[in-house]
Amino acid sequence: MANTETTLKEAMASIEGATGAALVDYTSGMALGTIGGSKGFDLNVAAAGNTDVVRAKIRTMEHLGLKGEIEDILITLSDQYHLIRLLKGRGGNGLFLYLVLDGKRANLAMARHQLRRIEADLEV
């Protein structure tokens, strides 16, 4: 059992290379909580913008008639990874976790694994 603040703190502490994280509502584009980020990287702006990414992907899957659910979305930049994990749980319906990783330090497989665990902590 954890609240949103400790969840985000834990994400930053336990995921190697994490430089910022946000918990975002993807209909309104609001960040319910953010941690990290910097002057040059406004997590609130990133949160609002990435809702369009999630929305577009969900819509495309519906067009295609795909029944599977999106677990996560990975965006690879030259020096960063952006990982979006859609929360499925009862409280987190319509939310996603957004994680910014330093490309040089991050271990993607570990990061995805940790995110799954953190999601579970938040919900149960």
Add this chain to the structure above:
Amino acid sequence: MTTVRTPPPPRLPVRDRAAGTSANGGVSPMLSRLADERATGVLIREHGTLYLADGQVVHAESPSTPGLDVLLAARGVLDAEAWREAVAAAGARRRVGRFLVDHGRIAEGALELCHLGALYDAAYFVLGPSGSPTRFRYGAAHWLGPVHPVPVAALERETVRRRELLHRIWPDPATDTAPLLRSGLPAGPSVPLRQEAVLGRVDGVRTAADVSVALGRPAFHTLVDLRRLAAAGLVGAVPAPQPPPLPGVLTQPSADPDVALLRRLRDALEAL
């Protein structure tokens, strides 16, 4: 040869958003002042109420939005019975939220997320344009108890951002409040499932608030979906009824010279 140097043109004025909002007192000047003085109590506006504790917003309620209990029930997190039980047991102590978590009814994180969603949702309507004066009752506290306080500045920023978001999707606010009507255009496969659910509840009578309660979704989310549907030409507002023509104008004395003329004309015609 001489070159004429003209001084650079004066810089165009740039509206400093932060300064601009504080100069106008933000979304609600009274709310900013209450935040500054770290007030505790309830702010009552035309479209709902905001509860403050130590100058931070701890709870918001609006008749335009489904309450936290409706949202929790719709998501299958907490049924109405468990909610009633918690209110009965801990309402008087104003610790309902704590009670639910301590008794394992809901995870702390899940309660926080739902509560934050409901708080921002209701606050959007509370802080909307208002035609009646704002009042504040010092000392009042909500029975839910503190869950996750939100700074007033963050709430105002988010409320303004939400207004701009709606405006960007479709600038006509008619679908926000009026009864809704389907346009009759076939909803193609381009309508996402979430919006389809909203579309299914549009019946010429329900408003956005009614649709939200029926679906157990935050009302602002419904406004977003409706503006997208309006932009796609699938939904519109029922036009406001035309005021019925005033009956019996000609039989009543009137100062209007045209009516007086018509009456004389009628009398003359009848006298023929």
